[in-house]
Amino acid sequence: MTLSRIILGFLVVQPMTGYDLMRAFATSAAYFWRADKAQIYRTLAKLVDEHLARIEVVPGTNAPDRVVHHVTDRGREALHAWLVARPESQAPRDSFVARMFFAGELGDDEISALIEARATDATTARDALAAVRAETPHPDPRSDRAGWLRSMTLDQGIREHDEHLEWLDALRTGLGAEEGS
Numbered sequence: 557m558t559l560s561r562i563i564l565g566f567l568v569v570q571p572m573t574g575y576d577l578m579r580a581f582a583t584s585a586a587y588f589w590r591a592d593k594a595q596i597y598r599t600l601a602k603l604v605d606e607h608l609a610r611i612e613v614v615p616g617t618n619a620p621d622r623v624v625h626h627v628t629d630r631g632r633e634a635l636h637a638w639l640v641a642r643p644e645s646q647a648p649r650d651s652f653v654a655r656m657f658f659a660g661e662l663g664d665d666e667i668s669a670l671i672e673a674r675a676t677d678a679t680t681a682r683d684a685l686a687a688v689r690a691e692t693p694h695p696d697p698r699s700d701r702a703g704w705l706r707s708m709t710l711d712q713g714i715r716e717h718d719e720h721l722e723w724l725d726a727l728r729t730g731l732g733a734e735e736g737s
Contacts, residue, residue: 559591560599560608561638567609567627568635569702574600574623583688584706586681587713600625608634656727664731671731675724682717685710 566572566580574597581591591599603609608631614622627635652674659667689710697704 557638558644559589559595560603561635562589562591563596563599563603564608564627564631564635564638567625568632569706571612571624571626573625577625583684584710587685587716588709603631606630667731668728671724671727675721678717678720678724682714682721685713685717689714 562585563577566577566585572580574593577596577600578593581589581596600609604611604625607628609625610628612624612626614624616622652670655670656667659670662670689707692707692710693700693703694707695703
């Protein structure tokens, strides 16, 4: 259900095609939710079937027609109900952290390789969010609360990546300290 409500949220921000949603999940939403093409299109079809979204076919000029999705009044109501409901508790799932938990079975070089790969991925993800953030206005919450909340969410994503990178540095330091003992 969370994916469908996130998609409704994006459709409230602006009508979107499936491709637009894929880009949104790959950029601004990437740090808090993942969805692949099949999940997005399957969820869009379900939202339309449930009358939570409607489609508009925009004829293409020298290109295929665009299928633009709009949120309906029922969709806004469903989004509102989800937004005000108590958030579901979801245990974090991160295979890298699980690997570090059990990585005592590995040699230092193997652990270091995992850390370096993760650091590269985390830096790339943080930099991608920072690029989106750089293009996102910093609105006053009194005049554009929705835009301000979206910009604050991007800031949180950047902070979380920075904190994760600090933790990776602590892992590196710890491994280096073990080498000297």
